[in-house]
Amino acid sequence: MSTKVLLHVGCPKTGTSYLQDVLFRNQKVLREHDILYPADRFDAHFLAALDLMTLPWGGLETEAVGAWDSLAAQVRDWHGTAIISHEIFARATPTQVARALDSLGDAEVHLVLSARDLVRQIPAEWQENVKHRSHITYASFLRTIRDPARDSKIGSWFWAVQEIPDILDRWGASLPPSQVHLVTVPPSGSDRGELWRRFSHTFGLDGLDLDLAAERENPSLGVPETSLLRTINQRVTSVIAPPDYRPLVRELLAHQTLSRGVASARLGLAPGDHAWAQELCRSWVEAMADRGYDVSGSLDDLLGPALGTFADPDTVPADELLPPALDAISALLVEGARLRAVEERLHEELREARDERDRARLTPSYRVKRKIVTSLEDSAAGRGTLDAYRRARGRKQ
């Protein structure tokens, strides 16, 4: 029975991929210190979240069967501290939260929510939508999330995983405030290690000898790069199925190619949207200030940066789209060449296998047998004879 479970439920775009990567790669070291991060694959907790919340996800859900129950069983069976972490848990309904907490047994559950201000989250979430096949313009996205009805898929999802007080209400309602931990993402320009220090402190990892080299991150894109990707989506989303989109567009183009444009303008908010987002964040901070949560960082981090220069991704001129477009073409050609090489190698292996088979068939006895079989297959009586023979020899039909 775990004595303590640290349940990290979000939010997306708050350094969660990096944290999960460190936890995944350091499982052995963590176990030596009685800390369990139960994952046989990097996305194990993502699959558990799909299972818990009955979320079909472009076919990936078929790998999630029973994933939550299995994860919860491992946590229950552990003798020390266990960590569960995935950002889409933030979307769980009260009924799903109750089921999740019930299945963790009698352990002392600590809820962890990492959070960032809306001024940075809104552009990041739009980019995330674009990296997941959407071709919604930035202006439409903002209109959608500002619609109080939250009727659309995008709007309902955005607020379900980003509205910090609501997530804490759903997940933390049954927990004492001292067991609810809020990790705020430091302001832009802070020391790169600061977020990790906050995570490390909250998860009790201080002083452990962990490999912190980043293997997996979810890098952000510049304004022209995101604009280009959105334009590409307009052309390809309806003709490229999710299993092909993920490796070719999201991984190859977005993560491995377009995210290298570090000199490009970063996406922010226009003055009107900035004021609205900051006002909303202020109301959240006020609502949370008296709740007595354990805050790693400062609630003031959630107010967001001051208004900066706004580059509109919906009106990027063609000459700014050209360099990332050429990078994209180049990356796709290199990938095409790599796949051609793979195809050629497979053809070669197939040729060798066929040659080997043909050599085996060159014997006179094989040729006689083949002739007999071919003749017999042409008549019902012959087929019956062959079947009887094969059955007698114990061969499959």
Added chain:
Amino acid sequence: MTGTTDPSARAHGWVAHLRDGGTTPWLAWSATGTPTARPLPGAQQLELLRRLNLDPRGPVTPELADRVLAAPAAGRGKADLPLVGLPHRGFGAAAVDPETISAHELLRVASVLLADDLVALGADPVATSWPRPWRRRIRLVGDPLVATATREHLLGVGRPEGGPRPFVVAIGRPLDELLARTWTQRCFETGATPWAEWLRFWRERDQLPDRADLVASVRRWGGRRPFVRVVTDLDRLPRQVGVRSLPVVRVPGADQAELARRVAAVVGLRVDRQERPGLMRTLQRRIPDSGAAPVGVPAREHEWVARSAARTVRAVTRRGYSVVGDVADLQPRPAPTSSVPSGPDDRQVLDLAIRMVVDPGWRRERQRREEVER
């Protein structure tokens, strides 16, 4: 009912009322109840329960009511919605009047219930018989509804598909119908994207899905000219597969296919990958008839379908495959008028789902075996 000023107690009273088989809408409800330890269900679950109670076969049992109240709404749409009139904390989804919730939202909950029912039911056994050694060796491709039904029938009468050097029997239909049937069958297997989206995917690629592409299907099975039959006259299909007759093929309506599509997605989360086909086959056999027409290709897609069909006809003719029937029957039927609905209607789908949740007949009845002449 008595007036009250405590909205939370009123909500708990309404939950208890629905759980007891009540049908009063939320806005007309005013009595209070005792709060329970369980979280208040979402408006979707509550409204679905009310609709189930309203069904002539209702009200539902308390056990089923509890399942409805605990069922999640599948997929990435709205999470559980709060009831209008309850104190709003200032955060979270906008409160709603449950009566105004769309059929689409209610179906997200109903499909979870049906998927769980199907998993609990398990897969119907597949009828098999000793393979007749003298059977004709065939490989079936083309119209997935006919091919699947024929394949199952042949297995049951000891004439399973396959074997060495088989005849490839390609079952053809007008391409618009073939596409509709391909999507329909897929709904009863692994699920699919919605009908309109699925069709657009193929149109924009200017390709045909595997099973609707007769020539590619034949090629995939290595069919050579003397060993290929393209059958467009279904009355002559039994002879091509070596039997005297075949059972009548059941063509699911648009509502049945759409419901199966939604259920398949949830079943994919409930059982291992290899178990889903058997369960979905069971659903296909047992899903109640509703009288709704199958999906149809909308007029705007007709030009592309006609072009693709012409390409198929040319390829069949050029390759010299034997056609049992008339190759012109591969051409699509005349385009429908734009007023004819081509896809599923969510309200009809919800009616069917409610019927299946309330009436367990489809789960109880033993599967009738069609009598076939052997």
